[in-house]
Amino acid sequence: MTAPLLEVENLVRTFTLPREHLFRPPPVVNALRGVGFTITPGRSLGLVGESGSGKSTLARLAMALDRPTSGTVRLMGHDLFAQPAAKLRTLRRHMQMIFQDPYGSLDPRQKVARIVAEPLEALTGAPKAEREARVREALASVGLGDTALDRYPHEFSGGQRQRIATARALVTRPDLIVADEPVSALDVSVRAQVLNLLRDLQEKFSVTFLMISHDLAVVDYLCDDIVVLKDGLIVESGASAEILRRPQHPYTRELIAAATKRYS
Amino acid sequence: MAEVLLSVRNLRVDLPGPGGPLPALRGIDFEIARGGTLGLVGESGSGKSMTALALMGLLPEGAKLSGSIRFEGRELVGLPESALCDLRGNRIAMTFQEPMTALNPVQPIGRQVAESMMLHRGFSRAVAEDEAVRLLDRVGLPDPRRRLASYPYQLSGGQRQRVMIALALGCAPALLIADEPTTALDATIQGQVLALLRELVEERGMALLLISHDLNAVAAAATDVAVMYGGAIVERGPATSVFRAPAHPYAKGLIAALPALEPERLAGAPRARLQAIPGSVPDLAGFGPGCTFADRCAWVIGACRAAPPPLVPVSPGHSAACIRLGDLS
Numbered sequence: 151m152t153a154p155l156l157e158v159e160n161l162v163r164t165f166t167l168p169r170e171h172l173f174r175p176p177p178v179v180n181a182l183r184g185v186g187f188t189i190t191p192g193r194s195l196g197l198v199g200e201s202g203s204g205k206s207t208l209a210r211l212a213m214a215l216d217r218p219t220s221g222t223v224r225l226m227g228h229d230l231f232a233q234p235a236a237k238l239r240t241l242r243r244h245m246q247m248i249f250q251d252p253y254g255s256l257d258p259r260q261k262v263a264r265i266v267a268e269p270l271e272a273l274t275g276a277p278k279a280e281r282e283a284r285v286r287e288a289l290a291s292v293g294l295g296d297t298a299l300d301r302y303p304h305e306f307s308g309g310q311r312q313r314i315a316t317a318r319a320l321v322t323r324p325d326l327i328v329a330d331e332p333v334s335a336l337d338v339s340v341r342a343q344v345l346n347l348l349r350d351l352q353e354k355f356s357v358t359f360l361m362i363s364h365d366l367a368v369v370d371y372l373c374d375d376i377v378v379l380k381d382g383l384i385v386e387s388g389a390s391a392e393i394l395r396r397p398q399h400p401y402t403r404e405l406i407a408a409a410t411k412r413y414s
Numbered sequence: 415m416a417e418v419l420l421s422v423r424n425l426r427v428d429l430p431g432p433g434g435p436l437p438a439l440r441g442i443d444f445e446i447a448r449g450g451t452l453g454l455v456g457e458s459g460s461g462k463s464m465t466a467l468a469l470m471g472l473l474p475e476g477a478k479l480s481g482s483i484r485f486e487g488r489e490l491v492g493l494p495e496s497a498l499c500d501l502r503g504n505r506i507a508m509t510f511q512e513p514m515t516a517l518n519p520v521q522p523i524g525r526q527v528a529e530s531m532m533l534h535r536g537f538s539r540a541v542a543e544d545e546a547v548r549l550l551d552r553v554g555l556p557d558p559r560r561r562l563a564s565y566p567y568q569l570s571g572g573q574r575q576r577v578m579i580a581l582a583l584g585c586a587p588a589l590l591i592a593d594e595p596t597t598a599l600d601a602t603i604q605g606q607v608l609a610l611l612r613e614l615v616e617e618r619g620m621a622l623l624l625i626s627h628d629l630n631a632v633a634a635a636a637t638d639v640a641v642m643y644g645g646a647i648v649e650r651g652p653a654t655s656v657f658r659a660p661a662h663p664y665a666k667g668l669i670a671a672l673p674a675l676e677p678e679r680l681a682g683a684p685r686a687r688l689q690a691i692p693g694s695v696p697d698l699a700g701f702g703p704g705c706t707f708a709d710r711c712a713w714v715i716g717a718c719r720a721a722p723p724p725l726v727p728v729s730p731g732h733s734a735a736c737i738r739l740g741d742l743s
Binding site: 200201307308309310337338339340341342343345346349364365366367368370371391394395401404405406407408409410411412 | 457458571600601602603604605627628629630633634657664667668671672673674675676677679680681682685687688689690691692694695710
């Protein structure tokens with residue numbers, strides 16, 4: 151039995167909205183209403199659900215970018231919300247994130263070398279030479295050469311930008327990468343390239359993904375386990391193949407129908 | 415054979431560029447029969463939205479249009495703006511991808527749906543509102559009478575898309591152009607909107623031009639398909655034939671590259687690796703004079719880059735623009 155990589159327990163997150171009426175309490179949104187799951191190393195987990203189901207809130211909590219109303223998130227046994235700031239920073243090298251929009255998530259005024267090195271500068275005191283070697287290695291692993299180093303994000307296509315974002319996530323050699331809709335902003339003919347790249351990285355660097363998508367086909371392509379989220383609650387979870395073959399919840403069946411090939 | 419409603423011949427659109435005009439549409443041909451549904455599939459830069467804008471007479475400033483668009487027997491290319499205004503929203507209506515930006519955010523939806531009928535059909539406000547309730551009910555908006563006073567922000571994405579469809583239906587158009595009607599919607603809502611479009615085509619005898627990058631969406635609603643790449647139609651034919659036996663290397667590649675759940679996978683088979691198309695879509699200035707797909711094609715030869723390949727028949731009603739079709743199969 152391997153030790154769990156990420157343990158999410160009974161996570162609740164409510165947001166208070168601006169007051170609509172002077173004499174009534176402000177409305178609240180229950181984004182997550184008690185969610186729990188465990189990711190073990192090497193078993194990527196896919197989180198599916200429609201917009202408003204709480205997927206992205208959960209991703210932000212898993213990355214400790216936000217604090218829950220109640221519940222815990224443990225990364226390799228460490229409770230993320232009980233750590234002093236310095237300890238949390240050293241834990242962050244084990245987890246990185248890839249965002250949906252490869253146009254908005256890369257600083258347009260910085261060169262690729264600096265963008266990819268950024269997590270290293272924030273997290274480790276590694277010497278310059280080692281940092282540079284790590285950046286080259288990360289870029290090479292996503293299929294980009296040294297010529298990319300001195301260029302700016304706008305010189306790259308959407309698919310290549312998502313490769314740069316992936317290199318930035320890989321540079322700390324993380325154990326867990328949280329990927330929030332990593333291909334939904336890409337051209338259809340480029341999606342397969344990025345999905346295949348992510349799949350190769352799983353094998354080559356033994357990275358485990360927490361992958362978030364509204365598309366069950368995308369999640370199934372990379373993940374061993376699937377969690378289906380609806381209105382802030384888990385309605386179904388289990389091994390991908392099992393869920394596809396024997397979906398229990400009507401909502402899961404709808405998602406499967408929506409992602410099934412209607413041609414061929 | 416149903417009567418031809420719309421016939422597009424050698425349609426070209428050139429956009430002004432820094433180094434001379436850039437071809438956004440490279441002389442495309444297609445037709446839609448009365449009551450027919452054509453799915454226009456393509457990714458960004460393929461020219462599918464440019465086709466819609468050309469049909470609507472809404473091309474951007476400086477764009478040069480040539481070729482022929484015959485609609486209900488009338489030539490639209492070269493028609494004065496006033497005549498186009500009469501057609502637009504009346505005989506040809508369009509829905510847009512993101513209803514939040516296409517609908518007026520500061521006007522209740524009832525007024526927006528009623529307005530076009532007052533304008534085009536001369537209805538009084540009361541009659542137009544009754545008709546709006548009927549239309550909103552038809553597109554499946556719950557409690558439409560009460561919803562007339564709702565603002566777009568109070569509706570969900572799927573409901574907004576339905577409102578926009580109701581708005582487009584107001585004048586009983588002969589042709590509805592739906593530009594990416596499902597792209598902004600959740601997977602499970604997409605199917606409902608496509609089913610609605612299909613029903614409306616059936617019951618109204620309206621023709622539908624369905625524009626989407628989503629092959630699954632087009633397969634769910636269209637009877638005929640045209641696949642676009644770089645401003646050219648590379649393959650077209652009956653949907654079943656094109657999806658089952660794609661002939662053009664781009665169409666073949668696109669269908670193989672799409673992550674979709676295969677029936678075998680649903681039965682428990684392991685996941686097959688996706689076949690990726692190498693490279694990425696160039697910008698408009700990056701296409702040569704020949705086949706637009708040449709730079710990404712595994713079967714490319716010198717002749718492909720010399721001149722645009724003509725559409726050649728592969729089966730009844732199904733043709734592809736590739737000079738190497740004989741060597742592919």
